[in-house]
Amino acid sequence: MHKVLPVTQRQPLLNVAHSRQLEAQAAAALPAHTLMARAGLAVAKLAHALAAPEACIWIVCGPGNNGGDGLIAARWLHQAGRRLRVQCLADLSRLPADAAWAAAAAHAAGVTLERSLELDCAAGDLLIDALLGMGLSRPAEGLLAAAITAVNRSAATVLAVDLPSGLQADTGQALGEALRADHSLSLLSLKPGLFTAQGRALCGTLWHDDLGVVSPIEADAWLSGAQTLQAWQTRHRRTADSHKGSFGDVLVVGGAPGMAGALQLAAGAALSAGAGRVYACGLDDGANVGVIRCGRAELMHCPPERLAQPESQSQATVVAGCGGGAAITPLLPNLLRHAARLVLDADGLNAVAASTDLQALLRQRASAGQSSILTPHPLEAARLLGISTSEVQADRLHSAQLLAEGFAATVILKGSGSVIASPSTTPSINSSGSAALATPGSGDVLAGWLGGMWAQAEEQPTQELAAAACYWHGLAADGWAGPLRASDLIEQMAAHHGR
Ligand SMILES: NC(=O)C1=CN([C@@H]2O[C@H](COP(=O)(O)OP(=O)(O)OC[C@H]3O[C@@H](n4cnc5c(N)ncnc54)[C@H](O)[C@@H]3O)[C@@H](O)[C@H]2O)[C@@H](O)CC1
Ligand SMILES: Nc1ncnc2c1ncn2[C@@H]1O[C@H](COP(=O)(O)OP(=O)(O)O)[C@@H](O)[C@H]1O
Numbered sequence: 357m358h359k360v361l362p363v364t365q366r367q368p369l370l371n372v373a374h375s376r377q378l379e380a381q382a383a384a385a386l387p388a389h390t391l392m393a394r395a396g397l398a399v400a401k402l403a404h405a406l407a408a409p410e411a412c413i414w415i416v417c418g419p420g421n422n423g424g425d426g427l428i429a430a431r432w433l434h435q436a437g438r439r440l441r442v443q444c445l446a447d448l449s450r451l452p453a454d455a456a457w458a459a460a461a462a463h464a465a466g467v468t469l470e471r472s473l474e475l476d477c478a479a480g481d482l483l484i485d486a487l488l489g490m491g492l493s494r495p496a497e498g499l500l501a502a503a504i505t506a507v508n509r510s511a512a513t514v515l516a517v518d519l520p521s522g523l524q525a526d527t528g529q530a531l532g533e534a535l536r537a538d539h540s541l542s543l544l545s546l547k548p549g550l551f552t553a554q555g556r557a558l559c560g561t562l563w564h565d566d567l568g569v570v571s572p573i574e575a576d577a578w579l580s581g582a583q584t585l586q587a588w589q590t591r592h593r594r595t596a597d598s599h600k601g602s603f604g605d606v607l608v609v610g611g612a613p614g615m616a617g618a619l620q621l622a623a624g625a626a627l628s629a630g631a632g633r634v635y636a637c638g639l640d641d642g643a644n645v646g647v648i649r650c651g652r653a654e655l656m657h658c659p660p661e662r663l664a665q666p667e668s669q670s671q672a673t674v675v676a677g678c679g680g681g682a683a684i685t686p687l688l689p690n691l692l693r694h695a696a697r698l699v700l701d702a703d704g705l706n707a708v709a710a711s712t713d714l715q716a717l718l719r720q721r722a723s724a725g726q727s728s729i730l731t732p733h734p735l736e737a738a739r740l741l742g743i744s745t746s747e748v749q750a751d752r753l754h755s756a757q758l759l760a761e762g763f764a765a766t767v768i769l770k771g772s773g774s775v776i777a778s779p780s781t782t783p784s785i786n787s788s789g790s791a792a793l794a795t796p797g798s799g800d801v802l803a804g805w806l807g808g809m810w811a812q813a814e815e816q817p818t819q820e821l822a823a824a825a826c827y828w829h830g831l832a833a834d835g836w837a838g839p840l841r842a843s844d845l846i847e848q849m850a851a852h853h854g855r
């Protein structure tokens with residue numbers, strides 16, 4: 357058993373169907389009930405470590421094998437002499453086979469199984485959520501729903517078995533009210549829903565026990581970690597004979613009236629990421645003056661008129677759209693036709709969503725040997741897909757993959773647990789980052805930083821590059837309790853150069 361975050365090597369994530377396949381394969385090779393015995397013991401060990409010796413441990417068990425894990429844990433904790441209250445909120449005669457075996461084992465060991473819900477926890481108590489796991493198929497009702505509400509109101513520390521009840525393991529979306537845990541112990545496989553959408557917020561500190569099973573099943577997604585960044589930094593160590601021309605050019609286009617800051621942030625990030633030369637192309641005189649005055653004397657200026665010349669973009673890495681407003685739209689046909697490498701963000705994405713002509717130009721880029729990375733937040737993704745934001749969020753992995761296939765581009769679907777998808781590629785979920793990034797301009801920093809990295813690594817597969825940029829961006833915010841101003845974020849990211 358180990359804490360999952362921070363992640364170094366990427367970790368495979370299995371959806372519910374594949375987790376069940378793994379469980380069936382492993383169970384077939386082991387004596388009956390072995391996996392549940394191991395799962396219950398793992399839960400008991402973690403609970404024993406988390407709860408102070410005098411604390412009461414409350415265990416609420418539901419109608420499936422998740423409840424069975426809780427019952428096996430109850431048996432071990434009882435035998436260890438812990439103060440226990442075990443409430444089994446299911447029809448004991450209808451438990452599945454493993455859970456029925458667990459109930460019999462708990463009963464035989466002398467555990468008292470209460471049959472009603474009565475949570476009267478004190479602060480310092482530990483409450484184990486064994487109500488619902490991977491088998492969640494509809495919003496909880498009746499006693500189970502009441503239990504979830506009661507747990508969310510209780511003063512106890514909450515440990516969720518496998519995943520918080522009410523959280524969908526495939527998508528990270530709550531189905532009805534979901535339980536908010538302080539700790540979650542994922543059993544056998546890690547599931548995508550633990551790491552994206554509401555997953556990160558609901559799971560608390562995440563633990564994993566693989567129950568001694570090595571998975572032969574191909575990942576549905578990868579949880580990407582520090583290794584992506586380490587690999588990038590190893591590959592792009594600055595040699596003694598390097599000069600600014602070794603690190604590529606970035607052209608940042610944005611900063612419509614009133615949005616000069618977005619341009620400054622993106623251009624400043626590209627520069628701090630290490631690009632050789634960074635040209636800021638403001639879509640308003642005010643934005644250009646802003647760039648001159650922003651204290652980044654290293655930035656160069658590119659007048660928008662110059663974008664009419666294809667050579668201004670055909671060698672550079674272009675970051676387009678940060679604070680672009682409507683003024684970005686007339687520039688996009690040229691950018692889409694000529695930019696060798698194009699990061700499309702914010703209003704650049706909104707303009708594409710509103711125009712089938714621009715969509716066609718974007719799609720054509722891949723066949724012309726030009727690469728594109730799109731960085732939508734959920735609303736921008738919704739506009740591109742012609743659906744609602746909640747439909748995007750309902751299955752973030754699927755939404756990102758649809759965009760990637762539809763536009764023949766790498767896509768970063770931002771938000772808690774950013775999803776990185778590319779055509780015909782297993783997607784990744786970024787493991788770093790926190791709500792410290794929920795501040796204005798942090799997306800501009802990501803787009804600019806990504807452009808700055810790309811200018812130095814023109815040949816690197818965009819899926820790897822995007823994963824490394826997301827990890828770097830999130831890493832800089834890890835450990836911050838409060839908001840992190842976007843300009844400070846750039847400095848925090850720069851502090852991780854070469855580490
Ligand atoms: N069988 C085994 O050997 C193992 C089981 N494990 C545990 O088993 C869990 C999966 O077990 P199950 O497949 O039984 O799934 P659950 O324990 O999540 O329960 C599913 C049962 O609840 C019902 N249900 C679903 N949503 C409901 C709702 N909203 N209200 C009321 N009932 C609802 C389902 O119809 C099903 O009968 C995992 O999450 C994990 O905790 C793991 O420990 C691995 C080993
Ligand atoms: N709660 C959160 N947890 C992790 N990352 C977050 C969170 N909120 C925002 N972010 C990250 O911050 C950035 C915000 O980007 P975006 O929504 O485009 O903001 P802006 O337009 O203000 O720059 C994205 O990279 C997103 O993934």
Ligand SMILES: [K+]
Pocket residue numbers: 422485486487488489516517518519520521
């Ligand atoms: K649970």
